[in-house]
Amino acid sequence: MTPIPTATGRHRRLSAAWAVLALALTAACSNSSGSSGAQAEASPLTGDCAKYQAYAGHAGTKVTMYASILSPESDSLEKSWAEFSSCTGIKITYEGSNDFESQLPVRVAGGNAPDFAIIPQPGLLAQMVKSGKVVKPPAQTVANQDKWSPVWKTYGSVNGTFYAAPMSANMKSLVWYSPKAFKQAGYQVPKTWAEMMALSDRIAASGTTRPWCGGIGSGTATGWPATDWLEEVVLGSYGGEVYDQWVSHKVKFSDEKITTAMGTVAGWMQNPAWVNGGIGDVKSIATTTFQDAGAPILTGKCAMLQQASFYRAQWPKGTSIAPDGDIFAFHLPAVSPTVSSPVVGGGEFLAAFAGRPEVQAVQNYLSSSDWASSRVKVSSGWVSANQGVDKSLYTDPIDRISADALTDPAATFRFDASDLMPAAVGAGAEWKAFTAWFAEGQAIPKVAADIDAAWPQ
Amino acid sequence: MPTDVPTHAAGVLRLADSTWTDASIKLGNSLGAIAGFLGVLLVVFFAAGRAKGRLTRPLAVAVLLGPAALLLAVGLVVPLVRTVFLSFHGDDSTRFVGGRNYGWAFTTPGIHDVLLTTLLWLVVAPLAATGLGLVLALLVDRMRGQAVYKSLIFMPMAVSLVGASIIWKFVYEARDPSQPQIGLLSQLAVSLGWEHPPNWILEQPLNNFLLMAVMVWVQTGFAMVVLSAAIKAIPDEITEAARLDGATGFQLFRSVTVPMIRTTLVVVLTTVMITTLKAFDIVRTMTGGNFGTQVLANEMYSQSFVQFDVGRGSALAVILFLAVTPLVAYNIVQLRKERSVR
Numbered sequence: 001m002t003p004i005p006t007a008t009g010r011h012r013r014l015s016a017a018w019a020v021l022a023l024a025l026t027a028a029c030s031n032s033s034g035s036s037g038a039q040a041e042a043s044p045l046t047g048d049c050a051k052y053q054a055y056a057g058h059a060g061t062k063v064t065m066y067a068s069i070l071s072p073e074s075d076s077l078e079k080s081w082a083e084f085s086s087c088t089g090i091k092i093t094y095e096g097s098n099d100f101e102s103q104l105p106v107r108v109a110g111g112n113a114p115d116f117a118i119i120p121q122p123g124l125l126a127q128m129v130k131s132g133k134v135v136k137p138p139a140q141t142v143a144n145q146d147k148w149s150p151v152w153k154t155y156g157s158v159n160g161t162f163y164a165a166p167m168s169a170n171m172k173s174l175v176w177y178s179p180k181a182f183k184q185a186g187y188q189v190p191k192t193w194a195e196m197m198a199l200s201d202r203i204a205a206s207g208t209t210r211p212w213c214g215g216i217g218s219g220t221a222t223g224w225p226a227t228d229w230l231e232e233v234v235l236g237s238y239g240g241e242v243y244d245q246w247v248s249h250k251v252k253f254s255d256e257k258i259t260t261a262m263g264t265v266a267g268w269m270q271n272p273a274w275v276n277g278g279i280g281d282v283k284s285i286a287t288t289t290f291q292d293a294g295a296p297i298l299t300g301k302c303a304m305l306q307q308a309s310f311y312r313a314q315w316p317k318g319t320s321i322a323p324d325g326d327i328f329a330f331h332l333p334a335v336s337p338t339v340s341s342p343v344v345g346g347g348e349f350l351a352a353f354a355g356r357p358e359v360q361a362v363q364n365y366l367s368s369s370d371w372a373s374s375r376v377k378v379s380s381g382w383v384s385a386n387q388g389v390d391k392s393l394y395t396d397p398i399d400r401i402s403a404d405a406l407t408d409p410a411a412t413f414r415f416d417a418s419d420l421m422p423a424a425v426g427a428g429a430e431w432k433a434f435t436a437w438f439a440e441g442q443a444i445p446k447v448a449a450d451i452d453a454a455w456p457q
Numbered sequence: 458m459p460t461d462v463p464t465h466a467a468g469v470l471r472l473a474d475s476t477w478t479d480a481s482i483k484l485g486n487s488l489g490a491i492a493g494f495l496g497v498l499l500v501v502f503f504a505a506g507r508a509k510g511r512l513t514r515p516l517a518v519a520v521l522l523g524p525a526a527l528l529l530a531v532g533l534v535v536p537l538v539r540t541v542f543l544s545f546h547g548d549d550s551t552r553f554v555g556g557r558n559y560g561w562a563f564t565t566p567g568i569h570d571v572l573l574t575t576l577l578w579l580v581v582a583p584l585a586a587t588g589l590g591l592v593l594a595l596l597v598d599r600m601r602g603q604a605v606y607k608s609l610i611f612m613p614m615a616v617s618l619v620g621a622s623i624i625w626k627f628v629y630e631a632r633d634p635s636q637p638q639i640g641l642l643s644q645l646a647v648s649l650g651w652e653h654p655p656n657w658i659l660e661q662p663l664n665n666f667l668l669m670a671v672m673v674w675v676q677t678g679f680a681m682v683v684l685s686a687a688i689k690a691i692p693d694e695i696t697e698a699a700r701l702d703g704a705t706g707f708q709l710f711r712s713v714t715v716p717m718i719r720t721t722l723v724v725v726l727t728t729v730m731i732t733t734l735k736a737f738d739i740v741r742t743m744t745g746g747n748f749g750t751q752v753l754a755n756e757m758y759s760q761s762f763v764q765f766d767v768g769r770g771s772a773l774a775v776i777l778f779l780a781v782t783p784l785v786a787y788n789i790v791q792l793r794k795e796r797s798v799r
Contacts, residue, residue, distance in 0.1 A: 278635075283656055284656055286748070424764040428763055429764075
């Protein structure tokens with residue numbers, strides 16, 4: 001541009017630049033006008049769609065959802081809201097990730113939060129609420145909450161404010177086994193902890209089968225199944241009160257009660273004669289993913305696996321899951337007979353990071369008993385503690401065991417402890433220290449001290 | 458949704474409504490952004506071109522350096538200042554805690570091990586990659602069809618570190634001796650008569666070297682290509698003169714080749730070192746930092762994003778930055794030296 005331009009030439013260039021800018025502005029504006037135009041008048045829904053009238057009026061909109069649920073479980077989830085989606089015209093874009101726990105905070109902090117996240121840990125929910133990006137649920141979602149027992153509302157709340165409605169509930173206190181193999185060998189399902197230990201010894205003595213399988217590998221969350229084992233033993237040994245004190249660190253990991261419980265876990269899942277059927281030695285538990293851990297039950301290499309009700313989805317297609325089938329599960333017995341039906345459970349909570357009307361419509365629908373029933377109908381392996389769900393809808397006996405236990409008033413129910421502890425412990429030190437405990441055979445006092453040291457001051 | 462229209466065309470049309478609107482809006486936005494950017498540039502250049510007299514030089518400097526300086530400020534300086542600021546604050550960055558995070562980093566035994574492992578990586582991986590690259594450069598240069606070998610050796614460079622880690626994870630996979638092995642290394646060990654090969658990834662400190670092997674695998678090609686170019690740049694007269702003086706192969710290598718490519722060697726070594734210091738993908742993918750393989754970069758990530766202790770994570774980031782800075786500075790000095798030689 002060094003040659004001096006003529007007056008007309010200069011004028012032409014300037015106007016070209018302005019035209020370009022104007023074009024940019026119109027293009028930028030077209031985005032907002034595009035989405036507001038989509039919220040046209042709600043026309044009444046008819047036929048099968050009539051029941052979604054309350055959620056109508058958002059045709060052509062899109063919401064995004066991010067969670068740790070992977071296929072095939074996520075396929076069922078998407079199927080459960082397919083009708084809602086096609087009737088209301090709200091498209092739900094689902095994304096599942098194995099690294100959800102670590103990626104969600106990154107996305108939220110980076111201003112790239114999804115509209116919804118299905119958060120399986122109240123601790124993570126609290127962290128997200130702290131970021132200030134979680135949007136409080138609409139009134140209808142809060143009202144839908146009365147179909148769940150009150151304890152769930154506290155788990156979906158942070159500092160007394162309710163943020164996220166539970167979507168699902170699961171029961172962790174199950175032991176998977178093969179009824180066929182048990183019948184063949186003449187084993188009885190144990191009713192007490194002592195019976196279970198005696199059975200383990202008997203199976204180990206048979207020589208061909210190890211009594212237990214295990215795997216704690218899970219990407220960045222490696223170690224969590226081991227924390228579950230301790231939770232089962234703590235709740236089953238001492239009951240709810242000690243468990244609650246442990247969660248709030250009034251009872252430390254180095255407390256004699258907890259180290260004794262860790263000793264019980266070591267005698268159970270770190271017994272070289274009892275584990276790790278078909279995969280390797282005790283240490284191989286640390287490198288086996290929890291998804292792969294149960295497979296040797298089907299080939300008779302091991303007999304039992306302690307895993308949650310959602311493990312139902314890990315069995316290959318065609319495996320018959322029934323009281324007389326290839327695979328079934330029994331309620332893990334209490335360590336101490338004085339504790340009445342201990343149930344360690346988990347759940348998933350739907351947190352919203354946006355308050356757009358279509359997001360609220362989806363939030364309302366996913367907290368309703370209608371959606372819960374719809375999800376139950378799609379496929380088994382999913383349980384809700386929503387009282388509005390007809391229990392006869394559960395086609396799978398595992399789901400019925402879980403649903404009964406989760407709503408049983410006599411049961412000692414507690415939420416997964418590591419999910420309630422601060423992230424530095426529940427998602428950090430405890431996973432890490434337990435992985436080292438299994439992989440390197442570290443001494444229990446050191447494992448306990450490592451975790452206590454990480455507790456935030 | 459109509460189910461009685463089974464043709465593919467119907468499927469496309471059904472997609473069309475929302476997808477096409479969405480695509481056209483996004484395309485419009487992108488084009489608008491590009492046009493706007495060009496428009497701003499046009500105005501700036503025009504203004505710079507019209508400037509006369511004393512304004513010409515400062516304006517030219519501003520126009521040419523401005524965007525780079527702005528991007529550096531936004532992408533490097535601001536985050537750096539913020540990270541340093543955060544490193545003196547507590548886990549949720551609200552309280553000032555002084556040097557407590559640094560004290561924690563240098564006194565906690567777990568973090569001690571992390572720093573030591575990182576140091577081990579820093580020494581072993583770059584030396585191995587550069588040494589191997591040098592040997593390969595010398596050997597391959599004398600072969601026929603060297604282009605083929607070179608591309609083969611260079612190929613891993615094109616694989617992301619996560620991809621490479623997954624490949625090697627399969628190599629190290631171990632199964633109970635009673636089962637068929639699916640890992641290459643275990644199967645090799647079994648074939649050679651080792652009945653109970655270990656679970657490789659669990660064996661300390663062996664597992665650290667197994668992880669470094671991935672870095673070496675990826676970086677050797679880079680070292681080889683750069684060093685090979687430097688070797689070829691040595692003038693033939695010098696080599697010939699040395700030969701006439703009766704230098705043997707190894708003497709030639711030691712007294713002529715290595716001194717002639719010294720600056721390049723240093724540049725390659727420091728470049729790989731910087732990559733090694735930043736490496737967290739390998740550790741994260743293969744062990745998640747468990748089994749005594751944690752390194753600084755991965756610990757920084759897990760402190761910040763898994764345990765939500767932004768203060769500690771930032772302190773580790775600052776330590777990492779301070780460790781990289783002298784390497785980068787030295788690297789730049791050497792690069793300049795090399796350029797002035799040419």
